[in-house]
Amino acid sequence: MLVGVTALIFFVLRALPGNPVVLLTQGDPGITQAQIRHIEDNYGLNKPLLVQYGTFIWHALQGNFGVSYLTKEPVMSSIGAQAGATVELTAAAVVLTGVIGIGGGLLAAMFRDTWVDSSLRVLSLFGSAMPLFWTGVLLILVFSFTWRLFPSSGSGTFSELVLPAFSLALAGSGLLVRLVRNSMLDVMGQEFVTALRAKGLPEYQVLVRHVLRNALVPAVTVLGVQIGALLAGAVVTETVFTRQGLGSMLVQAVQNKDYPTVQALVLIIATVYVIVNILVDISYAYLDPRVRTTLTK
Amino acid sequence: MTELLEVEGLTVKFESAAHHLELVRDASFEIGTGEVVAMVGESGSGKSITARAILGLLRRNHRMTVEGNARLAGRELLALAEAEMREVRGRRVSMIFQDPVGALDPVVSIGAQVLEAVRRRRSGTRPEQRRRVIELLASVGITDPELRAKQFPHEVSGGMCQRALIAIALAGSPELLIADEPTTALDVTVQAQVLDLLKRLRDERQMSVLLITHDMGVAAQTADRVLIMYAGSLVEQGPTADIFGHPCHPYTGGLISAVPRVDAPRSRRLVAIPGSVPEAADRPAGCAFHPRCPLADDRCATAMPGPRRLGNQIAACHRAEEARDSQVHRWQAGPGGGGAGRLPEERAAL
Ligand SMILES: Nc1ncnc2c1ncn2[C@@H]1O[C@H](COP(=O)(O)OP(=O)(O)O)[C@@H](O)[C@H]1O
Ligand SMILES: [Mg+2]
Numbered sequence: 001m002l003v004g005v006t007a008l009i010f011f012v013l014r015a016l017p018g019n020p021v022v023l024l025t026q027g028d029p030g031i032t033q034a035q036i037r038h039i040e041d042n043y044g045l046n047k048p049l050l051v052q053y054g055t056f057i058w059h060a061l062q063g064n065f066g067v068s069y070l071t072k073e074p075v076m077s078s079i080g081a082q083a084g085a086t087v088e089l090t091a092a093a094v095v096l097t098g099v100i101g102i103g104g105g106l107l108a109a110m111f112r113d114t115w116v117d118s119s120l121r122v123l124s125l126f127g128s129a130m131p132l133f134w135t136g137v138l139l140i141l142v143f144s145f146t147w148r149l150f151p152s153s154g155s156g157t158f159s160e161l162v163l164p165a166f167s168l169a170l171a172g173s174g175l176l177v178r179l180v181r182n183s184m185l186d187v188m189g190q191e192f193v194t195a196l197r198a199k200g201l202p203e204y205q206v207l208v209r210h211v212l213r214n215a216l217v218p219a220v221t222v223l224g225v226q227i228g229a230l231l232a233g234a235v236v237t238e239t240v241f242t243r244q245g246l247g248s249m250l251v252q253a254v255q256n257k258d259y260p261t262v263q264a265l266v267l268i269i270a271t272v273y274v275i276v277n278i279l280v281d282i283s284y285a286y287l288d289p290r291v292r293t294t295l296t297k
Numbered sequence: 298m299t300e301l302l303e304v305e306g307l308t309v310k311f312e313s314a315a316h317h318l319e320l321v322r323d324a325s326f327e328i329g330t331g332e333v334v335a336m337v338g339e340s341g342s343g344k345s346i347t348a349r350a351i352l353g354l355l356r357r358n359h360r361m362t363v364e365g366n367a368r369l370a371g372r373e374l375l376a377l378a379e380a381e382m383r384e385v386r387g388r389r390v391s392m393i394f395q396d397p398v399g400a401l402d403p404v405v406s407i408g409a410q411v412l413e414a415v416r417r418r419r420s421g422t423r424p425e426q427r428r429r430v431i432e433l434l435a436s437v438g439i440t441d442p443e444l445r446a447k448q449f450p451h452e453v454s455g456g457m458c459q460r461a462l463i464a465i466a467l468a469g470s471p472e473l474l475i476a477d478e479p480t481t482a483l484d485v486t487v488q489a490q491v492l493d494l495l496k497r498l499r500d501e502r503q504m505s506v507l508l509i510t511h512d513m514g515v516a517a518q519t520a521d522r523v524l525i526m527y528a529g530s531l532v533e534q535g536p537t538a539d540i541f542g543h544p545c546h547p548y549t550g551g552l553i554s555a556v557p558r559v560d561a562p563r564s565r566r567l568v569a570i571p572g573s574v575p576e577a578a579d580r581p582a583g584c585a586f587h588p589r590c591p592l593a594d595d596r597c598a599t600a601m602p603g604p605r606r607l608g609n610q611i612a613a614c615h616r617a618e619e620a621r622d623s624q625v626h627r628w629q630a631g632p633g634g635g636g637a638g639r640l641p642e643e644r645a646a647l
Contacts (some may be wrong), residue, residue, distance in 0.1 A: 191394055209405075287404065
């Protein structure tokens with residue numbers, strides 16, 4: 001899958017109109033044809049595409065993603081400098097998504113068919129239906145312009161993290177709330193829940209220790225998919241909140257046809273996505289002993 | 298024998314936009330201390346609903362209302378607040394279920410599920426509680442309890458799960474165990490083992506058992522008294538020997554003839570009652586059993602029979618005397634049914 005992603009991005013980038021040499025020469029109009037050819041030689045841009053791709057893969061396997069056309073610095077070191085802010089944002093958003101999604105789902109299931117359930121239904125519909133940039137703008141309008149609670153931009157302090165993390169989490173948790181609610185209601189229809197009540201367990205123990213735990217099995221799959229969406233969302237969110245990070249870096253690199261940076265970023269994002277999904281599969285086995293049994297067989 | 302549970306006029310109503318039903322209608326019965334009472338009826342008769350109503354397990358269902366009385370050692374259960382009811386569940390009245398694998402949480406180990414029941418007594422240190430779990434598992438005949446405690450429901454057999462559920466039910470030393478078709482999902486040998494276990498527990502602990510089943514054979518082997526339920530009503534009850542010796546309701550007779558018999562000629566080994574239990578929404582007027590009843594007359598189609606005492610039995614049938622005297626189940630079982638009538642008495646004497 002990673003190979004597919006690199007190939008796709010490699011060739012799509014090169015099929016787009018525009019020429020990286022313009023960037024490399026900062027659009028200098030007095031440049032000669034010979035100079036262009038010289039630059040292309042240096043960066044290997046005049047070799048056949050397949051050869052270029054092979055070189056890219058070969059270097060990438062050694063951890064070398066080349067030098068940015070824009071900053072002339074090694075791509076990996078710029079990425080290293082920017083990664084912290086993005087990791088911070090996505091980690092905060094994942095935790096918030098989990099808390100809002102699972103907590104909201106639990107509440108909706110506990111108070112099903114009451115006003116709690118219906119308001120959560122409306123909220124989660126808004127959360128998942130609104131485009132991410134719109135949620136972000138809305139949060140900025142309400143919480144930084146009207147109420148002046150949190151800053152609308154920047155990255156570094158905790159209060160600057162709150163709004164972007166929330167806007168990301170709201171988009172992802174809407175679906176999760178519905179899913180956790182519905183799968184909890186499914187589980188609550190099963191005989192063992194009646195058996196637990198017949199055992200005299202208090203209702204909150206029945207719900208949290210048993211029903212929720214069973215309901216998390218399907219919810220975790222969705223959380224895994226949501227993390228992919230979250231990585232994509234980070235790009236938008238970082239732009240809306242003018243934060244530093246890999247998202248902003250990617251947008252800039254694409255706009256400037258900075259091939260090495262784009263390729264490295266896409267590869268990293270795809271790798272993270274694959275790792276997350278492997279972790280999801282592992283957590284399955286943790287949550288559901290039946291999966292564990294089939295795995296060990 | 299002192300009565301432990303006295304149920305009087307138990308009625309369970311179900312309301313929805315389309316229906317206004319009585320799933321259980323005016324059921325009255327008693328269970329004595331240390332007595333095994335079987336409740337028998339075809340599927341859909343209202344047995345499980347009755348059991349759940351007694352334990353207050355229908356309260357969460359906003360469409361159901363429970364009326365009548367259920368007194369446990371003189372204390373009214375149906376009027377208890379939920380918190381008080383929870384103290385009754387698992388400590389004074391426990392319940393086990395038809396599908397033992399489905400009645401255990403699939404993602405929690407068997408030991409942890411027993412431990413949860415043990416902890417409700419809030420006594421003892423952790424290691425003591427763990428030891429108690431192992432003791433309980435061993436006491437219901439689970440070999441290698443240490444290993445079983447670590448396993449999950451899908452890793453062991455249905456019989457093992459039912460034993461684990463019985464261990465859970467026993468953790469609070471209840472006075473009454475409600476067993477809702479505990480052996481229906483198990484194969485025949487395991488079924489006999491589980492029934493033996495229940496009888497042993499009754500003897501050892503003086504525990505009363507309400508054994509729900511659709512199999513008259515199980516009732517004959519296990520019960521001191523039998524309750525017959527049909528379409529939400531108790532149509533007959535009495536001591537096991539009387540019920541099998543001279544059933545006073547044609548439905549009881551039909552259930553007896555439906556017991557698979559090893560000794561009978563193949564041709565009439567199993568005689569099912571023609572037709573099936575009407576859904577609560579489609580019950581006919583008069584006696585709910587009359588369309589399937591060989592003795593039904595005009596009165597049965599219009600007037601609903603009330604319970605009447607006949608000797609040791611109580612039966613709700615206009616023609617109870619005829620049913621008793623004609624022994625309708627014998628001729629239902631085919632010609633020369635005299636022999637067929639003998640076996641239940643032998644069983645009851647076991
Ligand atoms: N949750 C429920 N809501 C509505 N009707 C129910 C529900 N559970 C059972 N019933 C109805 O109540 C009747 C008795 O069911 P049940 O007590 O489960 O029968 P049994 O245990 O004797 O097989 C059936 O007609 C069934 O359709
Ligand atoms: Mg049932």
